[in-house]
Amino acid sequence: MLFPIYAKIVPTGEKILSNNGYLGTTEAAKLLQMTSRRVIGLCAEGKLLGAFQSGRNWKIPAESVKQYMNDAGMKVPAEAANHNQTLLPCAIGNTSYIEISSECYYVDKTLLIRDLIDGHNMVTLFTRPRRFGKTLAINMIKTFFEKTEDDTVF
Numbered sequence: 001m002l003f004p005i006y007a008k009i010v011p012t013g014e015k016i017l018s019n020n021g022y023l024g025t026t027e028a029a030k031l032l033q034m035t036s037r038r039v040i041g042l043c044a045e046g047k048l049l050g051a052f053q054s055g056r057n058w059k060i061p062a063e064s065v066k067q068y069m070n071d072a073g074m075k076v077p078a079e080a081a082n083h084n085q086t087l088l089p090c091a092i093g094n095t096s097y098i099e100i101s102s103e104c105y106y107v108d109k110t111l112l113i114r115d116l117i118d119g120h121n122m123v124t125l126f127t128r129p130r131r132f133g134k135t136l137a138i139n140m141i142k143t144f145f146e147k148t149e150d151d152t153v154f
Contacts, residue, residue, distance in 0.1 A: 022059040031065055032074070042068070092131070097140040112137060113144050 025043070029036045043051040043058045048068055050061040069076050091104040100106050116124060126134045 021062045023062055023065060025058050025060070028060045028065050032069065095135040095139050097136060097143045100136065109133075109137060109140065110144070113141055116141070 023031070025036045025039045028048070029039045032039060039048075039060070040058060042048050043053075043060060048060050048064045050064045051058055053059075066076050088103070088105050091100045091106070094100055094104070126137065128134050
């Protein structure tokens with residue numbers, strides 16, 4: 001059974017905007033390619049329009065960051081312009097390697113296969129707690145070694 005638990009995975013240099021359209025100083029600094037301290041200075045100087053201080057943190061409108069980037073001649077990343085990001089589910093309880101690797105967030109463990117082949121062990125014992133991915137690892141190994149009609153060239 002697949003339970004849809006959603007998580008934000010943010011690759012280096014990219015940011016998924018929050019629903020309200022505001023960025024923190026760290027996220028704005030990554031987009032503007034400058035330090036957080038400099039972004040705080042821009043907020044204090046009023047150069048990022050609409051930025052306001054909420055407690056000790058600054059909230060900066062995403063549109064203001066994009067406008068500043070346009071004015072400075074910087075390229076606006078496509079990720080910053082897109083507010084409607086869909087999040088993939090994290091597979092819990094699903095053991096189909098093919099389905100999980102194509103439709104869900106998946107941490108690639110295929111180097112495990114190389115370690116198993118290079119180890120030349122007669123027996124390998126997977127000891128992990130419940131729900132730790134043992135069956136998924138075995139299914140990944142099975143998928144790697146099995147021959148299907150899709151794989152056949154001749």
